[in-house]
Amino acid sequence: MAKTGLLVVTNPSRVARVMPDVQKHFLNKLYIQYLPTRLSRLLTPTSSSPSPPSPAVFSKTVIGMYSQTLGHNLDVAVLLAYLKNPGLTTIHTQKPIDVVFFDQVLSGDEMNAFLKKCLANVTVGCTVVSLDNADGEKPPEADNDERMYDNVVLGGTFDRLHAGHKILLSEAVLRCRRKLTVGVTDESMLKSKCLTELIGACHQRMSDVLEFLQDIDPNIEYDVVPISDPFGPTIVEPSFEMIVVSDETLRGGLKINEIRTEKSMKPLVVHSVNLLESANKQEQEEEDKVSSGNLRLRVLGTRLSKPEPRPNLPRLPYLIGLTGGIASGKSSVGRRLEEMGAGLIDCDSLAHTLYKQGEPLHGKLVEFFGSSILDAEGEIDRKVLGSLVFGDKAKLSALNNMVWPALWERTKTEISKLHACGKNIIVVEAAVLRQAGWEKNCHEVWVSIIPPAEAVRRLKDRNNLDEDAAWARVSAQPPNVEQIIGATTVLSTLWTYDFTQRQVSRAWRHLHEYLEKEGFSQGNKL
């Protein structure tokens, strides 16, 4: 079950040291509360100090704490409400806390008193752990930019909210007194992003941002809005005072100010944060910075969802429908799976055998389309047939209605043959898997994707098509976002052959783990 922890730190430089102990508790979410004044202050509050420091002084501390949790695969949220309002005596979290860690040795009484008095949301069996870590590391320096603003703004895509995003959002919250507006890019702005198909829906990203913000400081007003250009509300709303950007988006902030000045609006204070570098690059294809693109790359070849139950199918042979757009690399993925031990059926090649003279389909097609589709030897000329159906929906659908059922019958025969030869996992590679409704005949679907522009490039190379003809082919197909709906595994052949191989190996390994866990093997070799 998902577990949530709270790490109470008195020395923020010690987070990295205590993380391995925290990890032993199998958490998936970790709140961090930095208490610059000692715990005893929270337990026996006196009147708050006459002039608490500006929360902005904690900027480097907060950034430092996020950096120290990198590589631990945990959803971390550094709580800011208490740092902004030292008079608060209770720590609020949206998720109930199952375990509280302290970065210092405390008595059982002290820890239980903290649990009772200072935490608003704990589970019934919440436990406390005192992590014995000697002092040593110096706390980070305070930030000397102490300015705060009533109205702060920032923007982003915020896919798979990561530590870089959280730093940016925290910088805004620390400096915001009243209202924070966050622009979240809608689908129209994502076309050029790598693996754009794997970016979450705009409403989901907006709700993740809002949940994070309400966790770290529930005491300011949030307005999270979709944006469909790089400026969002910043060029129409005069009340904004400060914008938070990073080194890489600084130019966007400056452009906003150019436009505001042209429109006689006060320019924004542009607060820029350094890019957070990645601590654990897992693939050489990843960027050096912490990024959503890296997280999307890591998803390739993993299991995205549980397959829908298929009570209509025998448990073995286990059938994987492999599909994807034209030139997306289906065949090369299929071949790799075959090398790893799967049975492979290439429906495209199989279809060609059905067109041969003597096959029932041959006669049916001649009857429907006429003998003009035959070549001198009496074989069906697929090019001529293609030209008859291309651009004529009714004819294309008539052809499909003849070919698809016959092709699935032949596929079933091939499946039986491969199973009889000992293949318990069989890959059915078919470009038309979805359109023909064959996903229901398979236990699960895997999809290979590449950006449309790359498909065009490959078609020009491989099929000698000109640019327009290549685009016509690519555009006639269902887009990648539709192809991946319900797929358990997504792969992409956009990078090197070696990276494709690593994705396929990962997918094959994860599939075996899943099949073993679900009892598909029943003693059979998979």
Ligand SMILES: CC(C)(COP(=O)(O)OP(=O)(O)OC[C@H]1O[C@@H](n2cnc3c(N)ncnc32)[C@H](O)[C@@H]1O)[C@@H](O)C(=O)NCCC(=O)NCCS
């Ligand atoms: C057009 C914009 C909003 C699109 O956002 P983008 O797709 O880059 O968002 P993404 O989710 O990748 O990142 C969001 C923000 O976090 C920053 N960020 C991302 N990774 C990191 C990191 N590792 N370290 C620090 N900051 C990071 C980005 O630089 C960006 O500022 C952005 O690029 C931009 O130009 N921002 C400046 C202007 C602005 O904020 N406009 C909207 C105002 S509502």
Ligand SMILES: Nc1ncnc2c1ncn2[C@@H]1O[C@H](COP(=O)(O)OP(=O)(O)OP(=O)(O)O)[C@@H](O)[C@H]1O
């Ligand atoms: N990293 C890569 N992994 C696999 N294939 C790649 C890669 N890079 C380029 N390609 C090329 O992409 C082209 C398309 O691959 P393939 O024939 O496997 O696709 P396909 O989806 O089966 O195509 P189609 O449906 O058009 O028959 C091939 O020419 C292949 O060499």
